[in-house]
Amino acid sequence: MVIRNSSTRAARFALGALIAVIALTACTRHVSRGIAPDARADEVIFPSIDEIVLKEGTFPNRDSLRQIGPGVTKDQLYHLIGRPHFREGYSAREWDYLFHFRQGDRIVSCQYKVIFDRSYHGQDFYWEPAACLDSLKTEATGATSAAPAIAGEPxxxxxxxxxxxxxxxxxxxxxxxxxxxxxxxxxxxxxxxxxxxxxxxxxxxxxxxxxxxxxxxxxxxxxxxxxxxxxxxxxxxxxxxxxxxxxxxxxxxxxxxxxxxxxxxxxxxxxxxxxxxxx
Missing domain, CATH: 3.30.1330.60 (OmpA-like domain)
Structure with a gap:
């Protein structure tokens, strides 16, 4: 009887360990360093493209990207630009995306990162390379516009x-x-x-x-x-x-x-x- 109880406990322990491993693999393995409660990071790290889950990324809607700002929730992000493209769980403090933009006859690829505060509201937003922010100035037709959301120079x-x-x-x-x-x-x-x-x-x-x-x-x-x-x-x-x-x-x-x-x-x-x- 004692042996059976020990075996049961061992089996439960093994099952719990397996669940923990699965949970860990569901979260990001490329966390930026030193993320503070307010979402400030000591060092922002972008994942390797080789680690992407949603293969080849997506072509985002620029108007949806322009609506993203401090305080955005994960549900709102999911609605605007979809689930993160890398192996990041819902409780992760950062979500990463691989976006493509048409600029004339060429395609520009950019990584986009959202870092969340401890309440899981997006507060900081990063592009790699940083010049990819200019992609928001380009209309869907591929013609360059003067501003990301409205006419005129900033x-x-x-x-x-x-x-x-x-x-x-x-x-x-x-x-x-x-x-x-x-x-x-x-x-x-x-x-x-x-x-x-x-x-x-x-x-x-x-x-x-x-x-x-x-x-x-x-x-x-x-x-x-x-x-x-x-x-x-x-x-x-x-x-x-x-x-x-x-x-x-x-x-x-x-x-x-x-x-x-x-x-x-x-x-x-x-x-x-x-x-x-x-x-």
Whole structure:
């Protein structure tokens, strides 16, 4: 009798272990590092295309993508752009997609990531490569349009990252007084305006690793977004995006001494705020 009970317990244990393994395989195996309760990540990691479950990805509806913003639920995402394309369960803190866009006679492929807060509301959204955000400016016919959702060029505000933050820093307490003044001035133009999309894009220079620079640019963009919200800009219109070192304005020789290289690359360390529909 004792042996039978032990066998039963062992069988139940084995069954429970099997269920746990199945549950784990249903969730993402490529989690971004250091996802905080508010969805900020220390390092955003995109999965290898080889790991995709929904083979070959999809051609998304651009209008559906434009409706996605902070606070979106997983059910809403499922309705707008479908289930995630990689092996990610419903309780995962991030969902990944592989999208394709027609641009004239060619097809551009992009990875898209949504990171959720602890309440499973999407808060941060990333493209790989970052330039894929431009695909939202393209109409379904393949003709390039001037803006993602409405006609006209965006109003562009460009801030030197060194005016906003100390070198290599990204937290709100690192904001320089000049940076806070500039952000307050931008917020005053955005508040009460008819801007429908406001994109905050962080950039870095090439000093350091590509992954570290991408993470730094994302943190800076997220910090600027949060400060604009504190200044009264509507949160649902604000999106944060890190471009890392991928879009330099200035090229500098590698042979320069470190201090001179840092000074030379200064124009690349910046944060841009693009507002569509600003009047």
């Amino acid at each position: 109003k562009r505000f460009q801030l030197s990252a060194d005016a906003l933050f100390a070198f290599a820093r990204s937290d709100p307490q690192d904001i320089q007084p000049q940076g806070r003044a500039e952000l307050a001035a931008i917020a005053s133009q955005l508040k009460g305006s008819k801007a429908t999309i406001v994109q905050v894009i962080g950039h870095t220079d090439r000093i350091g690793s590509e992954a570290a620079n991408l993470a730094l640019s994302q943190r800076r963009a997220q910090t600027v977004r949060a400060l604009l919200i504190q200044e009264g800009v509507a949160a649902d219109s604000l999106k944060a995006q890190g471009a890392g070192e991928s879009e330099p304005l200035q090229q500098c020789a590698d042979a320069l001494p470190k201090d001179e290289l840092v000074d030379c690359l200064q124009p690349n360390r910046r944060v841009e705020v693009l507002a569509w529909g600003l009047q």
